[in-house]
Amino acid sequence: MSTAQIAFLKGHGTENDFVIVPDPDNTVDLPASAVARLCDRRAGIGGDGLLHVVRSAAHPDARHMADTAEWFMDYRNADGSVAEMCGNGVRVFARYLQRAGLAGDGGLAVATRGGVKRVRLSGDGDVTVSMGRAALLDEGVRVTVDGRAWDARNVSMGNPHAVAFVDDLAHAGDLRSVPRFSPESVYPDGVNIEFVVDRGPRHVAMRVHERGSGETRSCGTGACAVAVAAARRDGADPALTGEPVTYTVDLPGGTLVITEHPDGAVEMTGPAVIVAEGVADMDRIETMAG
Numbered sequence: 543m544s545t546a547q548i549a550f551l552k553g554h555g556t557e558n559d560f561v562i563v564p565d566p567d568n569t570v571d572l573p574a575s576a577v578a579r580l581c582d583r584r585a586g587i588g589g590d591g592l593l594h595v596v597r598s599a600a601h602p603d604a605r606h607m608a609d610t611a612e613w614f615m616d617y618r619n620a621d622g623s624v625a626e627m628c629g630n631g632v633r634v635f636a637r638y639l640q641r642a643g644l645a646g647d648g649g650l651a652v653a654t655r656g657g658v659k660r661v662r663l664s665g666d667g668d669v670t671v672s673m674g675r676a677a678l679l680d681e682g683v684r685v686t687v688d689g690r691a692w693d694a695r696n697v698s699m700g701n702p703h704a705v706a707f708v709d710d711l712a713h714a715g716d717l718r719s720v721p722r723f724s725p726e727s728v729y730p731d732g733v734n735i736e737f738v739v740d741r742g743p744r745h746v747a748m749r750v751h752e753r754g755s756g757e758t759r760s761c762g763t764g765a766c767a768v769a770v771a772a773a774r775r776d777g778a779d780p781a782l783t784g785e786p787v788t789y790t791v792d793l794p795g796g797t798l799v800i801t802e803h804p805d806g807a808v809e810m811t812g813p814a815v816i817v818a819e820g821v822a823d824m825d826r827i828e829t830m831a832g
């Protein structure tokens with residue numbers, strides 16, 4: 543294969559879609575501009591982000607995790623920027639490893655910039671990920687859309703989230719640009735913003751504007767941040783009761799089930815599918831994307 547050709551697969555988890563680039567030895571050159579071109583929905587393959595599949599030992603950001611996790615999810619947003627974690631991405635990443643015969647049907651560990659995540663695959667069905675602890679931070683922001691404003695809860699899932707409880711998901715507007723939030727200093731590296739409504743007991747629905755990608759049809763880390771923020775708002779704290787708390791989170795692209803355990807660990811379960819495979823001609827993508 544010439545250096546202008548990149549072998550890829552395409553997959554999604556609750557319609558959060560990714561270009562997957564298998565590159566065990568970390569030899570494919572993927573600057574931000576190449577990632578943005580591959581993720582372009584008109585002139586490229588199209589995706590909310592890109593999953594670069596590299597052996598941990600072969601990547602400088604992951605070498606220190608190589609003893610516990612053979613594979614590193616080098617995650618990029620659609621604009622080419624690097625993010626610490628992607629919840630839907632890690633499920634799709636594990637599904638790719640399973641399909642390639644690089645993971646058994648049981649559990650595996652995946653290295654991410656947000657640390658090592660344990661993943662359980664059940665045949666062709668759902669994938670469960672131990673996402674680690676959510677950090678609920680004191681300093682929140684006020685989010686404003688079309689003249690309406692909400693106080694948003696600041697939650698870190700390794701990556702930053704602002705969770706706003708609203709009366710109607712339509713109040714989030716068209717989400718074509720980053721919703722305004724202040725003070726901006728709370729999120730110096732940008733933020734993923736979730737808008738949430740109640741659907742029933744321990745059942746919510748959300749929309750999200752993702753840092754580096756715009757509105758997406760699902761966000762796994764966002765769903766975890768929302769579930770934990772909703773639990774605290776509802777007076778539920780597994781650390782105090784010793785009982786796990788589970789929320790069902792509906793997103794435009796599907797449903798994720800999030801459980802917070804008494805030790806603080808957050809588990810996410812949802813689907814992950816690979817839908818296509820091919821070779822991208824970077825010379826042509828570059829020419830067409832301009």
Ligand SMILES: N[C@@H](CCC[C@H](N)C(=O)O)C(=O)O
Nearest residue numbers: 625628629630701761762763
């Ligand atoms: N869609 C992802 C989150 C991807 C990273 C995010 N846009 C960021 O920059 O933090 C998910 O499923 O968690």
